[in-house]
Amino acid sequence: DLFPNLKQMPRNWARYVFSDLLCRELPVITDADTAGLVVTTGTALPFRKAAACVKCHASMDQLAGVVRNFRGFNSGPGSCAADLSAKSSYHLVETTPTLPMSTTWGAVEDDSYRKRPPFGRFYFRTYNNQKLNVAVDGLAELGAAIENTDDFYICAAKRYYQYFTGIDVDLSPMTADQTADLPPDRRFYRSRVVDLGRKLRSAAVFNKNPMLLIEAIFELPEYQKRDINLMQAAQP
Numbered sequence: 001d002l003f004p005n006l007k008q009m010p011r012n013w014a015r016y017v018f019s020d021l022l023c024r025e026l027p028v029i030t031d032a033d034t035a036g037l038v039v040t041t042g043t044a045l046p047f048r049k050a051a052a053c054v055k056c057h058a059s060m061d062q063l064a065g066v067v068r069n070f071r072g073f074n075s076g077p078g079s080c081a082a083d084l085s086a087k088s089s090y091h092l093v094e095t096t097p098t099l100p101m102s103t104t105w106g107a108v109e110d111d112s113y114r115k116r117p118p119f120g121r122f123y124f125r126t127y128n129n130q131k132l133n134v135a136v137d138g139l140a141e142l143g144a145a146i147e148n149t150d151d152f153y154i155c156a157a158k159r160y161y162q163y164f165t166g167i168d169v170d171l172s173p174m175t176a177d178q179t180a181d182l183p184p185d186r187r188f189y190r191s192r193v194v195d196l197g198r199k200l201r202s203a204a205v206f207n208k209n210p211m212l213l214i215e216a217i218f219e220l221p222e223y224q225k226r227d228i229n230l231m232q233a234a235q236p
Contacts, residue, residue, distance in 0.1 A: 100117075
């Protein structure tokens, strides 16, 4: 088994879900969101005893629960430096749970972790600082939860926008007041990308069609002008 217990989990996989699909690096929650998740008993796993650790693990570990029931194996003769003709490939196979589901985030060692159904949580703060704590049973439900956020589409818009204009936009969670306090250029870029992402999601505008998003970016002054330092005159 790839992920036999709470110490050995696909944490890098979970981290890349946040960075690749939502344009966010851990931690993706606030200090206040760790309330009730820190466990100080002597038998608790070390990373559950400090709020600074829990701030990342609460999102990363609970998300990783949805792929706990996969096993890896090599097929073929295996690779060997002395035999360049040897060919092998690495595969993942889903295993069948043999124990009841657990919906709690364990704080102590659990050797039965891999034997339980792939339950997890999507614990995340959106770009506009809304807390999401969504229970997900398996990869399909996780995918649906991510797709149900504006952030998924805003992240896609951010990547296209940066590719075509060279302008990188910070999508860290901010309230409306925090956004209003940003320097004018940063506020403008962020507003632009959020608007493009929400249009990408909207059935009435781009309808999840990236080609329409790209065409819209091509019409923007920050794409059409050589100076990528967006002029104040371009602001509404």
